[in-house]
Amino acid sequence: LPNKCPISISEKIKSFFTDFYVTGDKGKKEYVYSKQLVNLAHREQVALTVDLDDVEDFDSSLAEAILQNGRRYVNLFADVVYEMLPDYKQKEVVAKDALDVYIEHRMLMESRNHQPGDVRDPRNKYPPELMRRYEVYFKMPSATKTMSVRDVKASSIGKLVMVKGIVTRCTDVKPILRVATYTCDQCGAETYQPISSPSFTPLVTCPSDDCRVNKAGGRLYLQTRGSKFIKFQELKIQEHSDQVPVGNIPRSMTVFVRGDLTRCALPGDHVSVTGVFLPLLRTGFRQMQSGLLSDTYLEAHKITKMNKMEDDELDDEAMSEEELKALTEENFYEKLAGSIAPEIYGHEDVKKALLLLLVGGVDQNPNGMKIRGNVNICLMGDPGVAKSQLLSYIDRLSPRGQYTTGRGSSGVGLTASVMKDPLTGEMTLEGGALVLADGGVCCIDEFDKMMDMDRTAIHEPNVGHCSDAFPRQLHLKIVVHVHVPCMQGLVQAKKEGTNIYVFLCHLRSWFTLLGDDTLSQPSKNSTHLLANHITFVHKHCSEPPRGTLKPLDMRLMRRYIALCRSKNPAVPEELTDYIVGAYVEMRKEARNNKDSTFMSPRTLLAILRLSTALARLRLADVVDKDDINEAMRLMEMSRDSLVHHAESTGRIQxxxxxxxxxxxxxxxxxxxxxxxxxxxxxxxxxxxxxxxxxxxxxxxxxxxxxxxxxxxxxxxxxx
CATH class of the missing domain: 1.10.10 (Arc Repressor Mutant, subunit A)
Structure with a gap:
């Protein structure tokens, strides 16, 4: 094979694969990489992942060399594995693809046409990239800290780095040419061209001795059947907002993903990418135009989904029985709601509504008709009542959350925009906040600052886009949580005693709950408690103790909410009359009360969504009467918070x-x-x-x- 590594390094890598072991539970030696080599030889595994913690335990100098020159050591490890695989092959591979048949056929022809003493032209020798049916990846040491996008600079070229960011764009998975096979039209010789960059210049003239000596001028033609293609995908990751210095804009980085790592991330995912930082080699006029400058990319070795604001991996582990028992004990509903933004005083019902927003209702799809189960919430009120803080906490708690402001959310930034792919030149859609929050929560601050045309973009779960004859429709499944500041404030509300909010009727009914806690009448006791809470948080940077009720950890809440969302409770038939009667009473009361808010059939659907979300919270399969009562209580809380009741005498009811x-x-x-x-x-x-x-x-x-x-x-x- 070409690119033979020095004997010392080759022997060192071989001894690592054969001698490294870990001690099992019963004290037995487990040779981890020997098992992987057996799986590679039998085609039961397509990727060999080398943990640098294991390499460092075996030889610290080898681990440091891999970190400093990752691309070269990928080839060195791959060559050593290719030499060792025949010794680990214990059975013949039954399932063969077209490339296997092609290589076997060529080797059979070569054995027939060549004598044992003949020397083959090295230009016609099979390249190692064509013969390998596996990929080699490196896993960073566990003690390595993730870097931001702007910290990866020119000094990191060629090194293994681990970068954290949010995925903003993913291309389609397409085949990329790894080894091009050509056939000469005159002499029939085959020529192979390994390709390591996204673009290449095809060979035209046959380099074989027959064509050069006879001056036949044979031309080469690409044989796709004998060429090797692998899966390829390009990602664009952007640094988090908390990593951006003041006065700067977020930076992004291109990630090239190949083979088995494709389709590991979607737009909106928070990921940690381990890879080799490399320059992008251009050819032709592009290189002439760029001169000495070069674009860079990250060749991915490992992609891990991360929690949004923490440096740990996304925890998909199932909850134990002890954890479930501790969570579902008495007052678990109040405990879960109180764990949402515990540093914010009060707003108990609002926090319960936000908890149901995260859990969500049950989607119904009978006979193709879809009934959404998402709970959408709109918070309104005076400045300084922690509405934006609640939005920010929900954004951090949700695994897929997007936080945006109404003033900075145009129609393109909220939905999608047409972009030209720099790699393929195709026109593609780049998602906005609603697309990136697909399957999660989209938090929109200052919702009233948006234009009416942009505000109505959230009304339908489908984002339609038609620009320059580029029609597309994206089907989204999102939860919208918006914040609208009060237009006239508490004083004007006391003066007029009417609803002070101006909203389009269709958008108001689209929200499951609309809440405003600023219209609650302040008292001396509540004001004293609020002031004590704020001063304690300001002094200790944590929430004050609340007796035996301790806030739950954010990781534990994520796991419990994910478990709740796996349930699909149904409403029993015996509660149908009760729900209908309660809705009729609410309509009757709204008709008789001139100050009541608008009551539509969507209110009935909102009660069903909230009740199924409450049943999910109990991990139940059936909705009971208490769930419906609590759902109607939250609806009444929402309605009463928007209507200021006052009698003719001026006495507050x-x-x-x-x-x-x-x-x-x-x-x-x-x-x-x-x-x-x-x-x-x-x-x-x-x-x-x-x-x-x-x-x-x-x-x-x-x-x-x-x-x-x-x-x-x-x-x-x-x-």
């Missing part, structure tokens, strides 16, 4: 007044003076009131002798 009005209406509907306690608690609970609030209201009006409760506390009778 309290929670106790609202509960009394509900029970009074129930008595008038029944045509009597008695109401069952269970029915009253259920009606008030479905309207968003907590059990302790209902109990306090019943006791207060009982003391005022407005109604009486029997000794068993099962009936309420008006006096």
């Amino acid at each position: 309290t929670v106790t007044d609202k509960i009394f009005a509900l029970i009074r209406d129930m008595a008038s509907e029944l045509g009597g003076k008695t109401v069952k306690m269970a029915d009253a608690v259920e009606r008030c609970g479905s309207r968003g009131f907590r059990p302790n609030q209902i109990e306090e209201a019943i006791e207060e009006y009982e003391e005022l002798n407005v109604w009486q409760v029997n000794q068993a506390r099962t009936k309420i009778t008006f006096v």
Whole structure:
């Protein structure tokens, strides 16, 4: 084989493959790489991954040499493996492809036409790239830290580096020519041309001795059947926003992926790429135009999906029974909701809604008709109430999340744009924020600053694009979480007592929940608690202790949410009448109340989405009545937060007044003076009131002798 390595290095690599072992659980020696060589010889494995931790334990100087000159040692290891494979071949390979048949046929012809003493022309010798049916990859040492894109500079050329970033573009997987095989039209000789760059100049004149001596002028023709093609894909990764210095724009890097590593990442994934940093060799006029400058790329050896804001790998390990038992104990709903942005005070119902946004409802696809299960949320309110902080936390918690602002999100930056692929020259689509968040959460801040044309881009789950006769339609599955600042503020809301938000009706109904906590009336006690919470966070840079309720780790929450999303609970038939009746009551109340928000059939779908999300949170297969009540409570919370109730006297209607009005209406509907306690608690609970609030209201009006409760506390009778 060409490129023979020095004897010392060759013997060192051979001894590493044959002598290196790890101690197993039972104290036995396990020769890791000997097993891989057997699998390579039997075509059961197509890639040999060499862990540099193992190489460093065997020979630290060899590991350092690999880190400093990765491309050369890939070829050295591949040559040594090619020499050793015949010794590890224990059986014949049954499944053969076209290239195997081609090589066997050529070797059989060569053995017939050549005598044992003949010397073959080295130009017609089979290149090692054609004979190898495997790839060699290196895995970085575990102690190596990931680098940002801007830290990879000219000093890293030829070295193994590990870069962290977000994938912004992926090309289609296409075959790339690795070894070109030519046949001469005059003498019939075959010529092979190994190719190591994306572009090459094909051979035209036959270099064989027959054509040169006889001056036949034979021309070469490419034989695709005898050439070797491998899978190829180009990725574009961009550095994270927290790695960009102030006043700079994010930098990007091109990654070339070959063979078995293709299709390992999608746009929007946060990845860590290990590879060799190399210059891109140009040919022809492109090299003349660029002069001494050269583009660079990263030749990928390993692609690992990472968590968004941490340097650890994405944890796909299943949860143990002990972890599930600790999570599903008493008050697990409040514990999970309280673990969302624990440094932010209050907003309990908003955090519960955000938890259901991450879990999501169940998608329905009966007979081709699709009913989405995604929960979309819009938060509105005055500045300084932590809406943007909640958006930022959800962006970090979601495995596939994109954070963007309405002022900087044009239609192209939000959906997709037409780009020209610099490698192939084809016109391709480059996704925006909604495309990169496909299958995850898209957080849009300052939603009201967007233009109306751009704002309506989120209305449909399909992104249509037609520019310069380039029609495309992208089917997306995303969750949208937006933030809209209040237009007139709390003071104006108190003054007018009306809804202060101006939204298009179709967009308002598209959101499952719309919330605003700024209209809650501040009190001296709540203000004191809020101030203590903020000062504690400012002093200790952490949330204050809350008794026995400790926030869950973000990694554990990701794993539990992923487990919840694997469930597909269904709504039983016996709850159909209950859901229909509750929706009819909500429509009736909205029609009788002039200050009520718009109520559409989408509200019923929103209740179903929230109830299935709550069932998922319990890891249940069936939705129960408590899930529906909690879903309706969140809907009432959302509606009440947008409507400011005020009587003609100017007195603010309290929670106790609202509960009394509900029970009074129930008595008038029944045509009597008695109401069952269970029915009253259920009606008030479905309207968003907590059990302790209902109990306090019943006791207060009982003391005022407005109604009486029997000794068993099962009936309420008006006096």
